Amino acid sequence: MKTKVKRVPKRGHYDKETIYRILDNSYYCHVGFIHENYPVVIPTAYGRLNDYIFIHGSSASRMMKNLQTGLEVCVTITKMTGFVMAKSMFHHSMNYESVVLFGRAEWVQGKDEKLLALKAFSDGIVPGRWNEARPPNDKELKGTMVLKLKIEEASAKIRDEGVKDDAIDAALDIWTGVIPIHEQFGEPILANDLKISDSVMQLMKA
């Protein structure tokens, strides 16, 4: 089994609920695959629908062409959530949540499944946007390659704790604590003066 969390096993999670929650809480991943005997890691956006995650790209993309042959991939999703500042450098740490998926990507070819996948992809990033924008036409669909990866061999790892210090350092006069990290959306940079759409309003509020 590839996905056992070896170090600090209490941080490992293998239940669907935890894994899907982390997947739904992010929108981009790092895809690892082997190309000409060396490892390659590429960032890309994803969306989840049921037991699959979807990625997409141009039909001309090297990564997509590589992956659609059914290469083994490792897809990792990470969110850093805090800096843990201790009295000793040694006990400094980070809070985070991550998911590692292993498997082989499958090529989504049928038009209907492709549209469903792209909608899931879009909904995962900006919920509701799919229903506002012009949907892809046949030419655009043809130029877009969609791949899916079944969420089968997966593990999550979470650190969400406070500061641990050694008793021996207790008396040191050094501030300790956790600094939370958030992703925040700034004021939209408008490309036109139309009314801001509902999906964007929702996103800004979230």
Place this chain on the structure above:
Amino acid sequence: MKTKVKRVPKRGHYDKETIYRILDNSYYCHVGFIHENYPVVIPTAYGRLNDYIFIHGSSASRMMKNLQTGLEVCVTITKMTGFVMAKSMFHHSMNYESVVLFGRAEWVQGKDEKLLALKAFSDGIVPGRWNEARPPNDKELKGTMVLKLKIEEASAKIRDEGVKDDAIDAALDIWTGVIPIHEQFGEPILANDLKISDSVMQLMKA
């Protein structure tokens, strides 16, 4: 050459200045390597000093033990900087900056070099913290494995643009724009009531 940006070549950058700026603007990476013939991608923190990046981990960590044998690695650093919302779904995009490094990690063994590396690592995440906290003692140093990767085969990719839409969609009444994404630090969760240290104050202001 592994690092040529094939798709949208105008987004590729190979100059030191751009690559180091992106590296210094982030603090965690995704490390890809080949383990038993399959790809593995693991998130971890890093720091840069001169022409090297440093990662560290427990001497018992599977990844560290794998990498110190001189395995080929691909280290990718990504920062998402904006959602690009167009009139057509097809032209939706993301702004981001990323760096991809290839090479073989080297084991940092000498005590002095290890301390320098750990300081660089720490300074890359929370500048100044190294001088506030208790430095690692010999036992802690022994339990920490440090690896360095020379920044040699590297490329950066940046999208930092507005919305591109097709002329045919111009009349559609759909809001478009770019939503900037920022990483923000929240109010520290205090572990004690000591005075907040300078490094933390600086971080909160940045």
